[in-house]
Amino acid sequence: MVDIPEHLLIRSAEARAKALGISVEQALAEMKGETEPTVVAKEPEVKVIDETPAPAAETPAPAAETPAPAASKTDTPEEVDFAPEVKVTQRLLTVVKAKPIQKPVAEPVDKVNTWPHLMLPEFVSLMAMTAFLILLSAILQAPLLEEANPNVTPNPAKAPWYFLGLQELLSYWDPQIAGVMIPLVLGVVLWMAFPYIDRNPETHPSKRKFAIMFYTFFLAGAGVLTIIGVLFRGPGWNWTYPWIDGIWFDDLLDWIHFE
Amino acid sequence: MQKLSLRDKIKEARISAADSFRGGKLMSSIFRPGSPFRKGYVDSPRNRSYVVMNNVLYHLHPVKVKRHGVRLSYTLCLGGLSFFLFIVLTITGIWLMFYFRPTELAYVDIQNLQTSIAFGSLVRNMHRWGAHLMVLVVFLHMSRVFYHGAYKAPREFNWVIGVILLLLTLLLSFTGYLLPWDQLAIWAVTVGGNMAGYTPVIGAQAKFGLFAGLEATTATLLRFYVLHVLFLPFIIVIFMAVHFWRVRKDGGISGPL
Numbered sequence: 001m002v003d004i005p006e007h008l009l010i011r012s013a014e015a016r017a018k019a020l021g022i023s024v025e026q027a028l029a030e031m032k033g034e035t036e037p038t039v040v041a042k043e044p045e046v047k048v049i050d051e052t053p054a055p056a057a058e059t060p061a062p063a064a065e066t067p068a069p070a071a072s073k074t075d076t077p078e079e080v081d082f083a084p085e086v087k088v089t090q091r092l093l094t095v096v097k098a099k100p101i102q103k104p105v106a107e108p109v110d111k112v113n114t115w116p117h118l119m120l121p122e123f124v125s126l127m128a129m130t131a132f133l134i135l136l137s138a139i140l141q142a143p144l145l146e147e148a149n150p151n152v153t154p155n156p157a158k159a160p161w162y163f164l165g166l167q168e169l170l171s172y173w174d175p176q177i178a179g180v181m182i183p184l185v186l187g188v189v190l191w192m193a194f195p196y197i198d199r200n201p202e203t204h205p206s207k208r209k210f211a212i213m214f215y216t217f218f219l220a221g222a223g224v225l226t227i228i229g230v231l232f233r234g235p236g237w238n239w240t241y242p243w244i245d246g247i248w249f250d251d252l253l254d255w256i257h258f259e
Numbered sequence: 260m261q262k263l264s265l266r267d268k269i270k271e272a273r274i275s276a277a278d279s280f281r282g283g284k285l286m287s288s289i290f291r292p293g294s295p296f297r298k299g300y301v302d303s304p305r306n307r308s309y310v311v312m313n314n315v316l317y318h319l320h321p322v323k324v325k326r327h328g329v330r331l332s333y334t335l336c337l338g339g340l341s342f343f344l345f346i347v348l349t350i351t352g353i354w355l356m357f358y359f360r361p362t363e364l365a366y367v368d369i370q371n372l373q374t375s376i377a378f379g380s381l382v383r384n385m386h387r388w389g390a391h392l393m394v395l396v397v398f399l400h401m402s403r404v405f406y407h408g409a410y411k412a413p414r415e416f417n418w419v420i421g422v423i424l425l426l427l428t429l430l431l432s433f434t435g436y437l438l439p440w441d442q443l444a445i446w447a448v449t450v451g452g453n454m455a456g457y458t459p460v461i462g463a464q465a466k467f468g469l470f471a472g473l474e475a476t477t478a479t480l481l482r483f484y485v486l487h488v489l490f491l492p493f494i495i496v497i498f499m500a501v502h503f504w505r506v507r508k509d510g511g512i513s514g515p516l
């Protein structure tokens with residue numbers, strides 16, 4: 001409940017004092033709960049309407065001559081009767097919190113011009129990436145093995161590196177689980193739904209430790225499985241050590257064969 | 260007045276020619292007011308706004324952005340670099356298309372490209388390493404977004420679009436993998452396609468649709484080629500457009516933390 005402004009309290013206390021024939025100070029003290037109320041009669045409840053009006057049942061009917069206090073269904077009618085012999089002239093029904101009609105939607109934020117503060121760094125990183133890619137391509141020759149031959153199966157046959165984690169899983173579990181259910185259900189459906197599952201509105205890492213942990217474990221798991229798939233699997237998908245048996249992966253690591 | 264040396268005269272003529280060219284009709288018809296390429300550009304707040312506002316770039320960037328968002332350490336430019344790698348791949352890919360036929364000749368075409376066409380090897384390498392790099396960079400971008408909690412309201416849906424972009428990136432890379440038509444290509448795709456065969460209920464159909472048959476053949480090659488050079492790029496461009504548009508409509512970059 002909001003603080004009722006003093007001048008409204010006084011106005012209400014005056015009305016109450018007049019109605020009950022007591023002094024204004026006493027009425028005020030009663031209203032603030034400092035002394036016991038003079039009459040047995042129950043107070044008409046002071047409702048504060050803040051933005052959304054409460055459901056009809058809870059709002060005291062403003063037009064009622066003898067107001068029925070809201071949340072007191074057990075009250076007998078006599079108790080409700082509020083000093084009937086005196087004509088009530090004025091009561092405080094609601095205090096509507098003062099608010100501007102137009103709400104500012106956004107606080108002003110600290111902004112800078114896109115040109116040059118964003119576009120220059122973008123341009124620089126774009127140039128750096130181009131340089132890196134050209135250099136890489138000048139040094140490393142992309143693999144081209146013998147022509148495709150459906151009759152000669154290489155052993156092992158490996159998927160592209162980004163699927164090797166899955167291929168590794170496939171060697172542990174039933175293909176329906178590892179090959180389809182995990183990528184499709186976990187990888188796509190759950191991953192897309194993730195923002196709707198994680199309802200924690202915090203963005204600071206210290207306040208979303210579980211989410212951070214979850215993703216870090218996922219990264220670590222995917223990384224380990226991929227590295228195993230790329231480096232530690234040889235013919236027949238048997239475990240091999242790259243420093244002993246060489247690397248059985250012709251794509252990325254074509255240029256560092258150990259044999 | 261002091262007599263100018265020939266050298267100074269040439270220099271002066273050059274400057275005034277450059278000036279009248281930059282201020283001339285042609286240049287001002289190409290570059291809109293506020294462009295740094297027009298004559299008389301001065302570095303003022305007004306012109307800084309015009310550079311974006313009067314430019315096709317206004318479709319990508321707002322005039323002003325949050326101060327913390329331009330710190331390279333926030334986004335690491337990873338989303339921008341994903342997009343840039345896509346552009347590089349499009350350019351090198353179109354170039355490769357001049358020399359490549361998705362038939363039994365595919366392998367020979369790649370061999371010829373590498374041995375007898377100027378820059379053939381370099382461009383092929385750029386396309387291939389660039390594709391690997393793009394998968395990596397998109398993945399890193401996703402991780403950056405996750406660690407910043409940048410998928411939270413109101414950006415939930417942009418995350419959904421992002422996952423679709425990741426899938427499309429993987430599919431583009433995977434369909435491209437088959438095209439050189441060597442032993443690496445055909446068997447990697449066979450391994451991948453066989454996984455599709457384990458789909459419950461429609462496994463056989465999924466595999467048949469992917470391979471255009473029961474196993475990887477030149478029919479598969481043609482299918483992957485069309486997906487790779489036309490269908491998937493078309494789709495990914497649409498999703499990227501929505502992705503970038505949502506970044507702006509969701510109030511620019513997220514944060515600061």
Ligand code: HEM
Nearest residue numbers: 334338339341342401409410417418421422424425512513
């Ligand atoms: C082809 C792939 C993609 C491209 C070209 C791309 C591009 C971009 C760009 C340019 C931005 C602006 C901010 C930044 O650079 O970090 C951005 C933001 C964002 N991206 Fe991506 N993106 C891609 C994939 C993804 C993926 C895989 C996800 C997540 C699954 C994702 C989710 C998001 C989200 C949530 C934002 C808003 C981040 C923020 O406001 O801080 N995007 N993207």
